[in-house]
Amino acid sequence: MLEVKQLQVEIGKETILEDVEFSVEEGSIVGLIGHNGAGKSTVMKTIMGWQDKKEGTIILNKVDQDQSFVRFKRQLAYIPEEPFLLPELTTMQHFQLYGQSYQLDEKTFTKRAQELSEQFEITDKLNEYPESLSKGMRQKVQTICALLPDVPLLLIDEPFMGLDVHAAQDLQEMLVEKAKKGTSILLTSHQLERMEELADTYIMLHQGHVAEHGLIEDFHSLSRRGTE
Numbered sequence: 001m002l003e004v005k006q007l008q009v010e011i012g013k014e015t016i017l018e019d020v021e022f023s024v025e026e027g028s029i030v031g032l033i034g035h036n037g038a039g040k041s042t043v044m045k046t047i048m049g050w051q052d053k054k055e056g057t058i059i060l061n062k063v064d065q066d067q068s069f070v071r072f073k074r075q076l077a078y079i080p081e082e083p084f085l086l087p088e089l090t091t092m093q094h095f096q097l098y099g100q101s102y103q104l105d106e107k108t109f110t111k112r113a114q115e116l117s118e119q120f121e122i123t124d125k126l127n128e129y130p131e132s133l134s135k136g137m138r139q140k141v142q143t144i145c146a147l148l149p150d151v152p153l154l155l156i157d158e159p160f161m162g163l164d165v166h167a168a169q170d171l172q173e174m175l176v177e178k179a180k181k182g183t184s185i186l187l188t189s190h191q192l193e194r195m196e197e198l199a200d201t202y203i204m205l206h207q208g209h210v211a212e213h214g215l216i217e218d219f220h221s222l223s224r225r226g227t228e
């Protein structure tokens, strides 16, 4: 589904990612794990095209990022670590912007926007601008934007960070449901217990390299062994 090959990223003179290779299967949840600064967000941003790569190929459902960027991009949605909302748009206008850019038909858009707003309990915030929302609410708006379209791949950076316990649990269940229906999910989280519950496989980055990868059960035993 997603194939990342020989990815190299430089920022200024520094090599941030070197020879990063991994793949994500259809309907699987892959946890991208690593210390602060390991390169997790850079992987996400490079897949999104927010960060240039020096070398490597990124292919999603046979569409090469370098050859057909618009077709590539329409197949994925991203929830960045920090909510990235436009100050001049209300919550609903953000949803509409995403609905249009992913070409959702009106009926599907209205149904999903309503369902997700109810699930995330922000129906009373639809006409508010980002500056009057709390951080957690902005995170919810950003999350809903990414969940509105049914894309083959979701990239999610620290999805549970700003969310309260209930919202985090709801989101976890929604992601599992999405994956069951065939969506592939690549996510980062420092909340390793949640990652162990959610992910099928893991990729551990260390200083811009893939240090380890495997089934999440094996990560579980490794992390336990480390604390014993």
Ligand SMILES: Nc1ncnc2c1ncn2[C@@H]1O[C@H](COP(=O)(O)OP(=O)(O)OP(=O)(O)O)[C@@H](O)[C@H]1O
Pocket (backbone or CB within 6 Å): 011, 016, 034, 035, 036, 037, 038, 039, 040, 041, 042, 043
């Ligand atoms: N715009 C930038 N300019 C310079 N260096 C950067 C920039 N963005 C990232 N880096 C560097 O790239 C490295 C990887 O950063 P990245 O944000 O990908 O790490 P991360 O694994 O997501 O960390 P965290 O867990 O703290 O979110 C770090 O050393 C960081 O300082």
